[in-house]
Amino acid sequence: MGIIPTSQENSRTPSAEAQQLWAKILDTVRADHPTIVRLWFEDLWPQDLDSGSLRVRCNDEFQRDHMERQCGKAFNEAARLASGRLVHVQFLGPNGRAGPSTPPRSARQLAINPDNTFENFVMGPGNRLAHAAAQAVAEEPGKRYNPLFIHGDVGLGKTHLLQAICIRIMSQHPDWVIEYVSCDEFTSQFMEAVQAGRMSDFRHEFRQVDMLVIDDVHFLAKRDRxxxxxxxxxxxxxxxNRQIVLSSDAPPEDIPDLEDRLVSRFKWGLVTAVEAPDYETRIAIVQTKARLRGIVLGEGVAEHVAACIDSNIRELEGAITNLQIRAAVDGRPVDLALARETIAAPQREDAQASATMQAVLDAAIAFYGVKLSDLQAKKKTRSIARPRQVVMYLARKHTRHSLEEIGGYLGGRDHTTVMHGAGKVAELITSDPSFAAEIERLEARIAGDARG
Amino acid sequence: MRVVCDRGALLDAVNVVSSVAASRTPKPQLTCVKLSASRDGDAGELTLSATDGEIGLRLRTARVDVQDVGEALVPADKLKQIVAAEDHEPTLTLEAQDRTLHVKGVDASYTLLGYDPGDLPRVPDRSDFGAEGLRTRFDFPSDMLGDMIGMTLFATARETTRYAINGVLMRRRGKTLEMVATDGRRLALARGTVPGAGKDDADVSCIVPTKALSLLQRLVDSEDESVTVAVGDHKALFALGGGEDGAPRAVLSTTLVDGQFPPYEEAIPSDQTVKATFEKDLLHSAVRRAALLTNEESKGVRLAFRGEHRQLELSSHAPEMGEARVNVELKGYDGADVEIGFNPGFITDALRVMHDAEVTMELKDGRHAGLIRSSGNGFLYVVMPVTI
Structure with a gap:
């Protein structure tokens, strides 16, 4: 890690100031935003610090776009904390070029996550065929399977395969025009074009591409025009002979209200499914995801996570995020004890997590005499903030909702806030017996509700 | 050339124009001011111009009696000293012969050795507004421009650093004109409306050197008129007064600062959770008083907000000197209690240029930048905290 690729050796060596600042920024990001950290951040190279901008070179455009879109705010904030100045971090592509400041194309194109390469795809019995087909398409676009139609439930790797194809093709054919959009985007662009009377522009845009990739094509259902x-x-x-790649939550014939002529066309190429990963595959997925984020997993952690979460990969990823936040907040290694505390086995969850969010909210509102709107508002006065934290704690303990969802019920707070709030209450329960009694009464109320 | 000038008007003009001329340069012509007398029918006028190679200024005065047209190029600082020293004379007579200029009062006469007037690089004029490469052009009231310069110029970097760019960003988008300056520790943004501009007018953005803007500020301060701004890739022109038909009173031209201004919008915090409202004058006075017990080592003043009591306590502490505590009543407060340290000079700098009686300060916590704004929307100020 940290080795400069040969292509960059000729470039101006960065000033010591830029290097020091970058190292401090990375430390700040690791501490303040652990979940966005990726192992390849080590390979980013600070180029220079000038006119209030720290220019940092990425190894490819995907990394640059990802940094700009997903991490820009965190890095700028970290740059300010690290330097005490109003420094801006600018990410450059491998050729030293900045991304387009107002990208005309990529703004509505879906962001490609640089993590979603074939190399990072974990193959298992449920996705072997889809993976092989995607690789074949990426090697010989337009020739092998056209269209390639991948279907399966959410969070099983469809988007990963679609993006892996895009990444591979863009590295092999940098001049190709790839249109990668969601079905919704296709639809809304089409509607816009119709309304603005610019159908020829629309057609030109979509019919002149070298490859068309559309995610969630089942949203075409019922949209006749x-x-x-x-x-x-x-x-x-x-x-x-341009390659077409489609993903959907169901095979073509099962998409409701899809014209027969489209169904038959979707079947011309290869229709392949991705299925839920088995236990061994889930372990490998947890390990891969953790490696990408630079997390060292203690013994048995991957097995524990894979055993507890058997639904889909997005939840596995969420579990890893939770582990990472918990480890960062408590300053502990990601070991089995932490994993057991953070991620409950499904059986246990079933026994406890039976209440609805409404029951929790109702109980708290009645008990504390606050209004729902107050709980959802930005107010930070103690009389509101404490009940809000109690709701976070109770919802964590008694409902099945994720941190994000609980935050959503409470006026769109983010998962770290919920985690912090719930943690605060847990702390108080151990230190303050009268508060613990208060929580017990609330829990009784919620349990009463759940029984009807 | 022979011109009889009103001394006061001449002094004003020479003062401004001589500040453009270079002070140290291998080309002595750049330290000079050029005098050009012309006559159109009965009306005569004297044009003073100078350039340091990057900034050029051309200033006309009509309070003269042109008896013979002609030109002269003489050292700016000597001419300025002479005109300033003849303070008992209502008028001075300027006579040019070859490369010398005679300045005559009642009891004194000076002969200044100068240069061939053709040796001064051309100083742009009104005619240059039609030149190619000047893509964008708009008119702006000069008092507003002066205000906006005042709201930003102070925040530019005094010395060259890697953390800031030496100039003020001027950016017009549709009807909005923005000027932004930063030295890396604070950022000032002033916003104004361009009268008569349409939404479809081309956007333009350039970085104007601080020297050019402080000159412009001196020029606009004097009269209430319109400024025509023209911006090209590498230079900008400002014409004051005159309008479409009449010749402008002054034309300032400047090369633009190369480089990219850091994306300032992104530096303006959007997730502040604390909002405090002040009477501006109360806060201003409190910060100045608290700053009395700061020194070079401890430049910070601590601001401790007590929301419940609507109180702000400012405190400072200088080793081996003592400490100060000043309390300010808040007009309004929303959010959790917070403590933060600021360089007091940075706060008073901003309060000094704000017009409104009420100001708000928005904070997140003691580590992140603070945001100060006026009750109107014309001024925004971002300031980094200091550790105390």
Whole structure:
């Protein structure tokens, strides 16, 4: 890590000031925003500090775009904390070029996560065929399977495969124009074009691409006019051997209200499914995700997580995030004890997590005499903040909702706030017996509610 | 050339124009001011111009009697000293012969050795506004421009550092004109409306050197008129007064600062959780008093907000000197109690240029930047905290 790739050796060596600042910024980001940290941050290279901007070079455009879109705010904040100045961090591509400041294309294109490469895809019995097909398409676009149609439930790796194809093709054919959009985006652009009377622009845009990748194509259901337009786009690309890649939550024939001619076209190429990962695959996924984030997992942690969460990969990822936050907040290593505290086995969760969010909110509102709107507002006065934290704690303990969802019920607070709030209450319960009694009464109330 | 000048008007003009001329340069012509007398029918006028190679200024005065047209190029600081010293004379007579200029009062006469007037690089004029490369042009009331310069110029870096750019960003988008300055520790933004501009007018953004803006501020301060701004890739022109038909009173031209201004919008915090409202004058006085017990080592003043009591306590502490405590009543407060340290000079700098009686300060915590704004929307100020 930290080795400069040969292509960069000729470039101006960064000033000591820039290097020191960058090292401090990385430390600040690791402490304040542990969940966005990736192992490849080590490979980013501070180029210079000038006119209030620290320029940092990424190894490819995906990294640059990812840093700009997903991490820009965190890095700028860290730069200010680390330097005490109003420093801005600018990310450059491998050629030293900044991203377009107002990207005309990528603004509505979906962001490609640089983590989603074939190398980082964990193969298992449930996705072996889809993975092989995606690789074949990436090697010989337009020739092997056209269209490639990947279907499966949410969070099983469809988007990862789609993006892996994009990343591979863009590295092999940098000049290719790839249109990677969600089905919603296709639809809304189509509607806009119709309303603005600019159909020829729309057609030009989608029919002149080298590859068309559409995520969640099942949203075409019931949209007759969009289906009609998509049909023509499909034909135009197919006839000129341009690769088409589609993902959906169901196989073509099961998408409701999809025209027969589209169903049959979707089946011309290869239709392949991704299925839920088995236990061994889940362990490998947890290990891969942790490695990407630079987390050292203690013995048995991956096995514990894989055993507790068997639904989909997004939840596995959420569990890793929770582990990471908990470890950062408590300053502990990610070991089995921490994993057991943070991620409960499903059986235990079933026994406890039976209450609804409404029951928790109702109980707290009645008990503390506060208004729901207050709990959801930005107010930080103690009389509101404490009940709000109690709700966070109780919802964590008694409902199945994720940190994000609980935050959503409380006026859109983010998961770290919920985690912190719940932690605060847990702390108080151990230190203050009268407060513990208060919580017990509330819990009794919620349990009463749940029984009806 | 032979011109009889009103001494007061001449002094004003020479004062401004001579500050453009370079002080140290291998080309002595750049330390000079050029006098050009012209006559159109009965009306005569004297134009003074100078340039240091980057900034050029051309200033006209009509309070003269032009008897013979002509030109002269003489050292700026000597001319300025002479005109300033003849303070009992209502008028002075300027006579140019070859490369010398005679300045005559009633009881004194000076002969200044100068240069060939053709040796001064051309100083842009009104005619340059039509030149190619000047893509954008708009008119702006000069008093507003002066205000906006005043609200930003103070926040530019005094010396060159890696943390800031030496100039003020001037950016027009549609009807809005923004000026932004930062020295890396604070950032000032002033916003104004361009009268008559349409939404579809081309956007423009450039970085104007501080020297050019402080000159412009001196020029606009004197009269209430319109300024025409023209911006190109590498230079900008400002014409004051005159309008479409009449010749402008002054034309300032400047090369622009190369480089990229840091994305300032992103430096303006958007997730502040604490909001305090003050009477501006109360806060101003309190900060000045608390700053009395700061010194070079401890430049910070601690601001401790007590929301419940609507109180702000400012305190400072200088080793081996003592400490100060000043209390200010808050007009309003929303958010948790917070403590933060600021360089008091940075706060008073901003309060000095704000017009409104009420100001708000928005904070997140003691580590993140503070935001100060006026009750109107024309001024925003971001300031980094200091550790105390």
């Amino acid at each position: 969009t289906q009609e337009e998509f049909f023509h786009t499909f034909n135009a690309l197919y006839q000129t």
